[in-house]
Amino acid sequence: MSGNPINILLVEDNPGDVALLKVLLSDECGDHVSIDTASRVSEAITKLDAGGVDVVLLDLTLPDAQGLEALVHLAPHAHRVPVIVQTGLDDDDLAVKAMQLGAQDYINKGKPDGRLLVRRIRQAIERTRTARELAEQRRRMNALLENIPDRVYFKTREGAFIQVNPALARLYGFEDPAQVIGKTDADFFSPEHARQARADEEKVLATGTPIVGKMEKETFADGRTTWALTTKMALKDEAGVVVGTFGVSRDITDLKTTEIALRRSEERYVRLLDSVKDYVYTVAMEHGQVVSTEHGPGCLAVTGYAPEEFKWDPYLWHRIIFPEDRDAVVQSLAQSAKSGAAFEVEHRLVRKDGAIRWVRNKQVPRRDAEDRIVSYDGLMSDITEKMRADEELKAAHAHLMQLEKLHSIGQLAAGVAHEVKNPLQIILIGLQYLADSPAAQEEQSQSVLTEMNDAVRRASCVVQDLLDFSSPRELGMQPRSINALIEKSLRFVRHDLQTAKIEVVKNLAPTLPDALMDPNKMEQVFVNLITNACHAMPKGGTLTVNTRVKGISQTDFAPHKPGDRSGIGFRPGENVIIVEIRDTGIGLAPTTLARIFEPFFTTKSTGKGTGLGLSVTRKIMDLHRGKISIENHPGGGVMATLTLKPAKPADGKTKEDHEQKKDTSRR
């Protein structure tokens, strides 16, 4: 034996029996036992209360208590100490009663056996300790189950409750957890929820794998709902066989309700914010200077700035006005200050996030008794959507007007052509008839006839250009290679290029996608632009033609002028084909550039051009839903840039990809 000696309290009034037991025990255990004695129950109680006793050996015939009475007195003081009753008689009934009263064991004094005694003492101590530990564990477990707000349950394989804690019982409407035993989820929840819960249990039963922290909406049979975070595990017996399930679920209804309320509130806020299109403001003035501004809460939605930001920075309102519109707004303001009248102005402003919005700004000056302006009270309304709709309407209207105009011009042109060309026809043939006559053989007559011939041809060309310009022809669209068409157009004007000693540089992207176009019309565009470039370089120069793919950015086509439908079909993020045709001439004056697409506007001398070439070119680009721009190039000369849609969405390659692969051949 090892460890501390066993402290035995021997309650015995017979000194002989005491001596005998001491001998028996020390023989068996040596100094591993320590024996204290008490000859009366009262003495034994005192010693037990003092502590340090591991086991009590109680004789049932004592001077102050007889029989089981001794045990009845002693037991309350020995609740953690095993009591072994010694009976002098071989009386089983007494032994059974003693056990019922709390004795751990009994031994017969008539048959003293040291080894048996020691073994039974040890077993009694061990049993008491185990029972105490079990009781302690159970107490702790019960404390947990009784008090924890989470719901805990144990179920059979079939889903019937074996044990539940009060929290779960309360959820089901019972005070006593025992009332839940034997019931299943189907007794409490909606059929759908019970089915789902059962399916989860069956999964746990089949796999042994727990379901941890599942968030579920519990719908009760009466329609009430709660939210819970649930963990379900397999319940195993000693042999590790799954005999049921157990689990814990936490009520998160409050949390969830708060979360839902918060989300709804946020959504409502966003909706409200989105719907706010107006706000009021006041600009306080002193001696003609702004001293402070006060903006209504709606300013956040319209401008992106909070009311405090306007308060801290009295000139913020001025800075957020779109730069180009600032002078006009300030002028209106000054006008209003001077006249004392209210003013209303529509302008753009730059939001905090950089977006540009259209606003209608109505302001009324307020004056003090001495007629000094003390403040402006204003109403700012976001009219971006309205402006956008107006723009589209204007553009559609302008397009319609343009079509009608073209139709009228077409009819006029046809009439003019018929009435002018027929006389020209007679003059032309007449000139040829005269050229054959003997009188025409004189040198002077010949030169007169040649001049007249040229004049007829020039007049005819003007009428022909007018017809071409106004012919409302439908386009024969087909996917074609822009690069091939450029090559063809260059061959067409080869003679002009060579005559003017113009070098041609081509940077044609080899992977350029096909464009959807009317090849005849588009060839007319290229020939027109290349011919113009030739005319811009009468003493030679370089004609550069570039093609590439480009991704449209937000700013590429942002503001459309009313009526301008060019490039209206382009969307940011889309890939388009870019063609650039550049000359190295002297460039164009800004006044010329502004009017360059106007019909009959020309810088060429009479007879060299009708002023319809670029009008026709732009009309063709419009019909292709493309875009043309003509600008002076920073490096000199003029550059025409064409933007066209690919026949099918261009590949995902970036502009850089295409540029890297560019063919830079020269000829």
Next chain:
Amino acid sequence: MSKKKILLVDDESGFTRLLRLTLPAYDIREVNDPLKAVEVAREFQPDMIFLDVIMPEADGGTVAAQIKQEPTLKNVPIVFLTAIVSKDEAQTRREIGGCEFLAKPVSRDQVDECIRRHLGS
């Protein structure tokens, strides 16, 4: 070898007369009233016909359709002359209809070249 017979239908008598005078190599018959064109054609039996498109009373297309119905004339090449056709249209119509279009004003040489092309003389 007899001269090729050319029927010229145009309401502009000045033009038809001058063209006839400048092209003496052909036997040119002028018709200035389109309503008489078919009748003259039937009688004249031309090798080739030039038809103005816009004329009073009957346009060139109607006249051409009537001529095409004449058994003895249906294979005679017809060339339209017009003052109001754009370059594109002239090109496209040639490709589509099989009939050639010449945009006025035409020169004597253009007409001559056109006749040679069709009649191979």
